[in-house]
Structures are given as structure tokens and as C-alpha cells.
Amino acid sequence: MYPFFRLAKTIVKSSLDFKKGDKLDFYDTSEYRFTANVNDIDNFLEMNNGRIFTLFDLGRTDFAIRSGxxxxxxxxxxxxxxxxxxxxxRKRIRAFDQVVMKTRICAVDERWFYVEQTMWVKDKCTCHALLRTAVTDFKSGKALPTKKVLDSLGYVNIHLPPDEWVQAWIDADKLRPYPSE
Known part of the structure; x- marks a missing residue:
């Protein structure tokens, strides 16, 4: 089940942090702390890989709110x-581990924001994700140009090209065929 309670808690806490002045600049890294709960753990007694991706949503929510x-x-x-x-x-996350999730924008092109996210337990990186994301218009459902989004936040002339490993993923993903049946 989606962690709606954690999402609500994240929205409230991040909004209060933003109002108190704990804001993020576009180039900053968000740190979101949580405890691995029993309902995050699978039959192998570690955090389920799908749950990790779901919890990364909370880190992106924190970043979005605190960045404006x-x-x-x-x-x-x-x-x-x-x-x-x-x-x-790379490393297991077990029940009741104290986790630090880090979220940052690592690259931007005309259409996409590339987000790098990691989880850390006891100063050791447990997993590392790269996501291609966009801001969409609710009415049309289409992705907005990144320039429009950045302009709305007061950022002009943002130049954040991808590192070599990010560019390699972008290039490799373009070669991937999408199933038609």
C-alpha cells in the first residue's frame, strides 16, 4: 500500500521547514530522514526494492516543496x-534502520529533469537511483519545457549538463525498443 500517512507527514514537515526558511536552492541536496518500518520489510527481512522506489517519492516531494x-x-x-x-x-536496509535519503537535480535538458537519489544507513550508501522526470500540465497531460518551469522559479540560464554516466544512460535508453504488443 502506498505510504499516504508518510506522504502527508512529509508535506506538512517540508512546508513548515520552507516557511521557517529551510529552503533549497536548485543546486542543493535535500536530506530526508526516516526509520525503516516493519511494513517496508519483505520476506527476506530487508526493505523491499519496490518500497525503496516508492519511498524515493517522499524525497522528491520534500525537494519540490522546499525548493518552491x-x-x-x-x-x-x-x-x-x-x-x-x-x-x-548495494546494501540491505533492515527493519528499524535509520535512513538518510538524499535527493538532487543532477542534470537538465530542454524536456527533462534528471534526479539522483540515494539512501544511506550508518554513513554507507545502500542504493543509488537515477530518474528522468518532468513537470506536466494537468489539463493536457504533456510535459512542460524545463525552461518554463525554471523561469517560474526565478532561475534563468541554468546550465546543468549530464555527467558522463548520466549521458550514457540517456543514450542507452534511446536505443531501447518500446514494446508494441
């Missing part, structure tokens, strides 16, 4: 979408 994007989403009737992702798992 959250208010723009509501005002302009915009939404967020994930259009692609890749992840590496």
Missing part, C-alpha cells in the same frame, strides 16, 4: 511525472 516548486505546482495546476529510472542496490 510545490507552490508552483498548485498555483499552475502542474504535476510531476517519472518517465524513466534505473537503480543499483
Amino acid at each position: 516548486l510545490g507552490a508552483k505546482l498548485i498555483k499552475n495546476r502542474w504535476g510531476l511525472v517519472v518517465a524513466g529510472s534505473t537503480i543499483q542496490y
Whole structure:
């Protein structure tokens, strides 16, 4: 089940942090802390890989709110979408582990925001994800140009090209055929 309670808690906490001045700049890294709950754990007694991806939503929510994007989403009737992702798992997350999730924008092109997310337990990285994301218009459902989104936040002339490994993923993903049946 989707962690609606955690999402509500994240929205409230991040909004209060934003109002208190704990804001994020576009180039900052968000840190979101949580405890791995029993309902996050699978039959192998570690955090389920699908749950990790779901909890990454909370880190992106925190980043969006504290960067000011959250208010723009509501005002302009915009939404967020994930259009692609890749992840590496390195260490187990067990029940009651204290987890630090880090979220940052690692690259931007005309259409996509590339988001890098990691989870850490005891200063060790447990997993590392890269996501291709966009801001969408609710009415049309189409992705907005990143320039329009950045302009609404007061950022002009943002130049954040992808690192080599990010570009390699972008290029490889373009070669991937999409099933037609």
C-alpha cells in the first residue's frame, strides 16, 4: 500500500521547514530522514526494492516543496511525472534502520529533469537511483519545457549538463525498443 500517512507527514514537515526558511536552492541536496518500518520489510527481512522506489517519492516531494516548486505546482495546476529510472542496490536496509535519503537535480535538458537519489544507513550508501522526470500540465497531460518551469522559479540560464554516466544512460535508453504488443 502506498505510504499516504508518510506522504502527508512529509508535506506538512517540508512546508513548515520552507516557511521557517529551510529552503533549497536548485543546486542543493535535500536530506530526508526516516526509520525503516516493519511494513517496508519483505520476506527476506530487508526493505523491499519496490518500497525503496516508492519511498524515493517522499524525497522528491520534500525537494519540490522546499525548493518552491510545490507552490508552483498548485498555483499552475502542474504535476510531476517519472518517465524513466534505473537503480543499483548495494546494501540491505533492515527493519528499524535509520535512513538518510538524499535527493538532487543532477542534470537538465530542454524536456527533462534528471534526479539522483540515494539512501544511506550508518554513513554507507545502500542504493543509488537515477530518474528522468518532468513537470506536466494537468489539463493536457504533456510535459512542460524545463525552461518554463525554471523561469517560474526565478532561475534563468541554468546550465546543468549530464555527467558522463548520466549521458550514457540517456543514450542507452534511446536505443531501447518500446514494446508494441
